[in-house]
Amino acid sequence: MVSRLLLIISGSIAAYKALELIRLLRKDGVEVNAILTDGGAKFITPLAVSALTGRPTYTDLWSLKDEVDMGHIRLSRDADAILVAPASADLMARVAQGRADDLASATLLAANAPIVMAPAMNPHMWQHAATQRNIRQLEGDGVVMIAPGQGEMACGETGDGRMAEPEQIFEYIKSFRAAGPLRGRHAVVTAGPTFEPVDPVRFLGNRSSGKQGYAIAEALARAGAEVTLVSGPTALEPPRGVQLHRVETAQQMHDVVMRAMPADLFISTAAVADWRPSDASDRKLKKRQNAEPPSLSLTENPDILAAVACHTPRPALVIGFAAETGYLLEHAQEKRHRKKVDWVLANDVSGGAVFGDDATSLLLVTKEGTEQWEHISKKDAAARLVDRIAAAF
Numbered sequence: 001m002v003s004r005l006l007l008i009i010s011g012s013i014a015a016y017k018a019l020e021l022i023r024l025l026r027k028d029g030v031e032v033n034a035i036l037t038d039g040g041a042k043f044i045t046p047l048a049v050s051a052l053t054g055r056p057t058y059t060d061l062w063s064l065k066d067e068v069d070m071g072h073i074r075l076s077r078d079a080d081a082i083l084v085a086p087a088s089a090d091l092m093a094r095v096a097q098g099r100a101d102d103l104a105s106a107t108l109l110a111a112n113a114p115i116v117m118a119p120a121m122n123p124h125m126w127q128h129a130a131t132q133r134n135i136r137q138l139e140g141d142g143v144v145m146i147a148p149g150q151g152e153m154a155c156g157e158t159g160d161g162r163m164a165e166p167e168q169i170f171e172y173i174k175s176f177r178a179a180g181p182l183r184g185r186h187a188v189v190t191a192g193p194t195f196e197p198v199d200p201v202r203f204l205g206n207r208s209s210g211k212q213g214y215a216i217a218e219a220l221a222r223a224g225a226e227v228t229l230v231s232g233p234t235a236l237e238p239p240r241g242v243q244l245h246r247v248e249t250a251q252q253m254h255d256v257v258m259r260a261m262p263a264d265l266f267i268s269t270a271a272v273a274d275w276r277p278s279d280a281s282d283r284k285l286k287k288r289q290n291a292e293p294p295s296l297s298l299t300e301n302p303d304i305l306a307a308v309a310c311h312t313p314r315p316a317l318v319i320g321f322a323a324e325t326g327y328l329l330e331h332a333q334e335k336r337h338r339k340k341v342d343w344v345l346a347n348d349v350s351g352g353a354v355f356g357d358d359a360t361s362l363l364l365v366t367k368e369g370t371e372q373w374e375h376i377s378k379k380d381a382a383a384r385l386v387d388r389i390a391a392a393f
Contacts, residue, residue: 183223275298345385
């Protein structure tokens with residue numbers, strides 16, 4: 001758990017949210033040092049920041065007193081993690097280039113602690129090719145991004161670029177493991193069922209609860225990974241420290257997963273519908289007296305696991321789940337070869353077993369052989385799987 005955090009506040013109207021974030025962190029016992037850039041100081045004052053941190057607010061790379069007392073090197077060394085919130089397009093660009101022309105960029109260049117950024121900017125600035133290129137460079141350098149949300153901006157425009165809310169950032173930092181074995185790795189996890197609409201009221205679905213996928217996503221985050229969780233409809237609380245994307249259909253899940261690429265690791269725990277109605281009605285289908293029931297024509301859904309296994313660049317480790325009702329080993333081996341994945345975890349769901357339960361039994365199938373995990377909680381299964389993943393990396 002992070003106990004000492006360095007917070008860098010750069011130039012964005014979202015700088016006011018940093019004050020609430022500091023309050024949440026301090027209330028939870030986190031020691032916060034803060035750097036306020038020139039741009040950030042246009043929106044909030046050093047006095048306001050210091051009133052909440054209980055410490056001096058650092059602003060100037062060339063301050064003789066600050067460099068003697070603390071210094072940008074020690075500022076970065078004394079932190080378990082460094083958080084930039086808000087992270088402006090300008091600061092991200094300068095850090096991506098390795099510049100060190102102010103206190104914030106010099107501290108980030110000298111850092112040996114994990115760096116997390118929560119970007120905030122106009123939607124067109126966020127979508128610009130230069131910004132996206134800088135983000136890819138920063139992520140390649142090991143910086144973790146807390147993706148901005150969508151909403152109305154101070155400029156009056158609407159779209160992606162709104163900084164994540166302080167509560168979301170706080171929850172991520174709260175669960176962040178500075179020395180996790182998967183730090184710097186990006187994992188994409190799918191979980192839960194998909195609902196394929198028949199009409200506005202009815203759908204084709206399955207019994208998946210999402211518990212195993214959510215447990216795996218949480219275990220990955222605890223191990224330091226940046227986790228994107230793509231979830232079908234569930235009643236579960238989002239895991240801490242995870243970027244959650246909610247979807248309903250297999251096609252929506254496929255599209256979100258593809259946008260989340262590239263990734264170091266992909267785990268497909270979702271029970272994705274193989275087929276969907278080819279002509280979903282836009283009106284409720286009515287039962288007519290003495291009339292034949294309607295027939296359903298089905299069309300095949302995209303195969304998300306196979307698509308990721310063939311993606312360029314391919315994740316270093318692709319893991320699938322197989323819910324079977326017999327011949328567990330044979331079906332798992334066949335699925336691993338057919339879909340060109342690295343590992344398959346299979347379980348027997350005969351009679352609806354496992355779905356919604358807190359416990360499971362799994363058969364892990366890899367090219368090296370098999371392992372049987374009998375009568376284990378889904379949280380323990382997730383922890384065991386993450387240990388295996390960390391060892392593989």
